[in-house]
Amino acid sequence: MGSRASTLLREEEIEEIKKETGFSHSQITRLYSRFTSLDKGENGTLSREDFQRIPELAINPLGDRIINAFFPEGEDQVNFRGFMRTLAHFRPIEDNEKNKNPTASEPLNSRSNKLLFAFRLYDLDRDDKISRDELLQVLRMMVGVNISDEQLGSIADRTIQEADTNGDSCISFQEFIKASLVEKLCETCF
Amino acid sequence: TSEFNLTDVLFFCRKAMENVVDDDVTKRFSPQKLDSWNLLTRNNHNFCHISLRLKVVWVLGLLLRYGVLLPLRWLRSCLSDKVHLMGCHICVRSLSAIITYHNRQNKPQNDGICVANHTTPIDGIILANDRCYSLVGQLHGGLLGMIQRAMVTSSPHIWFERAEVKDRHLVAKRLIDHVADKTKHPVLIFPEGTCINNTSVMMFRKSSFELGCTIYPVAIKYDPRFGDAFWNSSKFGLVRYLLRTMSSWAIVCSVWYLPPMNRKEGEDAVQFANRVKSVIAAKGGFVDLKWDGGLKRARVKEAFKEEQQELYSRLVVGVSQGADNAASDSAKES
Numbered sequence: 001m002g003s004r005a006s007t008l009l010r011e012e013e014i015e016e017i018k019k020e021t022g023f024s025h026s027q028i029t030r031l032y033s034r035f036t037s038l039d040k041g042e043n044g045t046l047s048r049e050d051f052q053r054i055p056e057l058a059i060n061p062l063g064d065r066i067i068n069a070f071f072p073e074g075e076d077q078v079n080f081r082g083f084m085r086t087l088a089h090f091r092p093i094e095d096n097e098k099n100k101n102p103t104a105s106e107p108l109n110s111r112s113n114k115l116l117f118a119f120r121l122y123d124l125d126r127d128d129k130i131s132r133d134e135l136l137q138v139l140r141m142m143v144g145v146n147i148s149d150e151q152l153g154s155i156a157d158r159t160i161q162e163a164d165t166n167g168d169s170c171i172s173f174q175e176f177i178k179a180s181l182v183e184k185l186c187e188t189c190f
Numbered sequence: 191t192s193e194f195n196l197t198d199v200l201f202f203c204r205k206a207m208e209n210v211v212d213d214d215v216t217k218r219f220s221p222q223k224l225d226s227w228n229l230l231t232r233n234n235h236n237f238c239h240i241s242l243r244l245k246v247v248w249v250l251g252l253l254l255r256y257g258v259l260l261p262l263r264w265l266r267s268c269l270s271d272k273v274h275l276m277g278c279h280i281c282v283r284s285l286s287a288i289i290t291y292h293n294r295q296n297k298p299q300n301d302g303i304c305v306a307n308h309t310t311p312i313d314g315i316i317l318a319n320d321r322c323y324s325l326v327g328q329l330h331g332g333l334l335g336m337i338q339r340a341m342v343t344s345s346p347h348i349w350f351e352r353a354e355v356k357d358r359h360l361v362a363k364r365l366i367d368h369v370a371d372k373t374k375h376p377v378l379i380f381p382e383g384t385c386i387n388n389t390s391v392m393m394f395r396k397s398s399f400e401l402g403c404t405i406y407p408v409a410i411k412y413d414p415r416f417g418d419a420f421w422n423s424s425k426f427g428l429v430r431y432l433l434r435t436m437s438s439w440a441i442v443c444s445v446w447y448l449p450p451m452n453r454k455e456g457e458d459a460v461q462f463a464n465r466v467k468s469v470i471a472a473k474g475g476f477v478d479l480k481w482d483g484g485l486k487r488a489r490v491k492e493a494f495k496e497e498q499q500e501l502y503s504r505l506v507v508g509v510s511q512g513a514d515n516a517a518s519d520s521a522k523e524s
Binding site: 060090121183 | 197204205210212220
């Protein structure tokens with residue numbers, strides 16, 4: 001009486017994931033059930049095809065990049081731990097977390113970790129800088145064919161101009177964080 | 191004014207993560223998740239031990255499903271035949287019918303059509319008392335239609351919609367298909383098309399004999415001393431008929447199963463029908479008539495009178511001696 005025994009989740013594993021990601025016990029078992037239902041090959045790992053099989057994800061303009069974010073550098077399979085670690089970035093922040101021990105390590109779903117996730121979506125070559133090309137690439141993915149090259153180029157230029165403080169025509173992670181704060185302020189004002 | 195923000199990507203990220211966690215589409219292609227377990231392991235994805243009591247219940251459910259329900263459903267068709275026969279036995283008892291079956295070795299098989307002379311609606315019950323048949327007829331409305339539809343759920347009968355009855359090809363096709371299926375019961379047809387008073391056998395309609403299937407003739411003879419089984423439908427309806435039947439002394443009848451017959455080379459459907467009819471008439475001691483039982487209600491066709499006129503005309507105009515004899519013979523017959 002048991003399901004696919006080789007991929008059964010053990011209590012110790014659940015505890016470890018709980019500590020690392022902050023998900024609750026029931027959330028982890030639920031997400032494990034989701035993981036196994038996506039795992040068509042039944043080998044305990046997900047491939048890029050497994051993700052692509054989700055229609056709503058496949059039609060997401062940034063779908064490919066986001067799926068990519070699940071996979072460790074240069075690998076084609078992601079296991080449940082890696083799956084949970086990536087999802088943890090978007091775990092909703094609960095009230096009881098806001099007053100946590102300040103000496104504890106930063107949770108995965110903190111704002112700065114979310115921003116790092118977003119930054120990595122742009123920074124394909126992992127040189128810790130978003131170049132004009134990389135920015136254009138992401139822009140093109142999001143708008144499709146609806147905006148001309150020149151218009152898109154001018155949007156990219158303007159964005160870099162506003163965010164770039166050290167004049168290297170690229171956006172570093174620090175500049176990225178500062179720019180997002182500015183955007184956040186603008187959002188609250190308007 | 192809406193402008194591009196570097197953090198706009200987060201919007202797409204959030205949507206994507208929501209879809210990774212749960213989406214509307216992929217879960218439609220695997221078994222539905224139930225709120226509480228229905229004790230079928232096929233419906234339980236993360237199957238694990240919960241409690242001993244539940245396990246016991248599950249085992250009992252397993253025994254019930256595989257030991258009782260599954261065999262019962264398998265045996266359904268053979269059980270349904272037994273139930274039918276039992277039902278017929280009960281009907282026959284209620285009519286106090288005493289039936290003697292002769293030559294049971296010739297009992298109709300699944301690959302043909304059973305034809306018999308028709309005296310009463312009870313003929314069907316008399317025959318069905320010995321084995322199951324598939325009936326043919328028009329689908330009625332009301333109570334009779336409901337009964338017809340109910341009968342179809344347990345064994346295949348051939349009921350036609352009113353409009354289909356007119357379409358001879360459709361009727362023929364359905365019959366042929368039914369007969370071709372060896373698992374289905376033989377079709378029971380009364381080719382006279384109406385009830386006759388059991389002293390003669392009248393014209394057999396040729397449609398059943400055109401199909402090329404094996405014919406199993408049956409002769410049914412009622413003993414009139416104990417009760418008149420004939421349903422005179424022009425005089426009284428079904429209810430009165432049943433009342434009369436159930437209040438008679440008894441229904442005593444003999445059923446003779448005759449050897450199966452097939453159409454011979456060069457024999458057309460009419461000739462074949464007549465051949466079968468004479469066999470039945472001979473066995474049951476009936477008068478073999480060429481007249482149509484439909485004459486109970488309808489007028490005879492003008493064409494027969496015209497035939498006689500034509501024969502007489504040849505006489506008057508003066509033809510060879512052979513034709514003369516033929517003309518006077520046919521004049522005597524009518």
